[in-house]
Amino acid sequence: EDKVVQSPLSLVVHEGDTVTLNCSYEVTNFRSLLWYKQEKKAPTFLFMLTSSGIEKKSGRLSSILDKKELFSILNITATQTGDSAVYLCAVEAGSGTYKYIFGTGTRLKVLA
Amino acid sequence: DVKVTQSSRYLVKRTGEKVFLECVQDMDHENMFWYRQDPGLGLRLIYFSYDVKMKEKGDIPEGYSVSREKKERFSLILESASTNQTSMYLCASSLQETQYFGPGTRLLVL
Numbered sequence: 001e002d003k004v005v006q007s008p009l010s011l012v013v014h015e016g017d018t019v020t021l022n023c024s025y026e027v028t029n030f031r032s033l034l035w036y037k038q039e040k041k042a043p044t045f046l047f048m049l050t051s052s053g054i055e056k057k058s059g060r061l062s063s064i065l066d067k068k069e070l071f072s073i074l075n076i077t078a079t080q081t082g083d084s085a086v087y088l089c090a091v092e093a094g095s096g097t098y099k100y101i102f103g104t105g106t107r108l109k110v111l112a
Numbered sequence: 113d114v115k116v117t118q119s120s121r122y123l124v125k126r127t128g129e130k131v132f133l134e135c136v137q138d139m140d141h142e143n144m145f146w147y148r149q150d151p152g153l154g155l156r157l158i159y160f161s162y163d164v165k166m167k168e169k170g171d172i173p174e175g176y177s178v179s180r181e182k183k184e185r186f187s188l189i190l191e192s193a194s195t196n197q198t199s200m201y202l203c204a205s206s207l208q209e210t211q212y213f214g215p216g217t218r219l220l221v222l
Contacts, residue, residue: 036155038211043155090213099121099215100149100202 002027004091006103014111017079021106023089024071033072035063036088038105043088046074079110115139116214118203124220131190133217135203143206144186146170146178148199149216155202161186193221 004025013019023033032050036043047056049065049072056063060079065072076083086105093101119134135144145160147170157170161180175197179187186205190197198221204211 043211045155088211100200100213101215102204102211102213104212 002091002093002099002101004089004101004103006087006089006106008106009104010107010109012109012111013079015080017110018075018077019079019108021074021076021087021089021108022071023074023103025089025091025101026070027091027093027101029093029095030067031092031094033065034090034092034100035072035074036090038086038088039084046087076108079108081110081112084108084110116203116205116212118201118214118217120217121215122218122220124222125190125193126222127192127194129190129193129221131193131219131221133188133190133201133203133219135186135188135205135214136184137186137205137212138184139205139207139212140183141205141207141212142183144180145204145206145211146176146186146188147202147204148172149202150199158188193219195221197221 007022034048035046047063052067060077063074086107088105089103091101116137125131143162146158147155149155156172158176159170159178161167164183167178177189201217203214
């Protein structure tokens with residue numbers, strides 16, 4: 001059965017800390033891995049990763065994929081209170097008819 | 113085990129057809145959501161429902177309607193499908209913050 005597991009489930013840090021969020025997966029016919037930030041309603045797209053070892057960066061956020069070990073990490077440096085959110089990892093998988101498998105998210109709280 | 117199911121994995125419809133996408137959750141969740149996901153745009157919220165017979169518009173409700181007659185079922189309706197509604201449609205449900213997603217329905221409108 002396809003699955004995506006995120007860890008930790010929740011995290012509390014202070015402003016300025018660096019955090020690493022983990023996403024591991026077991027799927028058939030992997031296509032891509034996506035990271036989202038969810039604050040209120042709809043998750044906000046952060047990154048899409050398809051190739052191993054290539055880091056994607058956006059400001060203080062970065063992410064990398066390891067297709068051999070089947071995981072991805074999302075790093076946030078110099079955290080701010082506005083980074084408080086649930087971070088979702090999703091894997092696109094399948095051949096022909098594909099599907100998305102979502103993890104349950106990591107809840108990050110950044111304290112001032 | 114948490115489960116959100118969607119009625120079809122893949123659908124092909126013609127322009128002008130009425131399309132029903134069904135979503136069922138077995139977790140007794142109050143909140144249910146319909147999103148579409150398009151390349152480069154990520155997830156966009158179409159409608160959500162926080163209780164039976166209750167619904168609220170999301171960010172892109174135009175061209176869509178929804179129905180929530182039973183707690184476990186949330187339907188997305190395209191009254192008259194158009195080609196720009198070709199997309200991946202994802203349903204989710206939640207009790208509080210954590211959303212559980214279905215596998216998605218890939219809709220192609222010709």
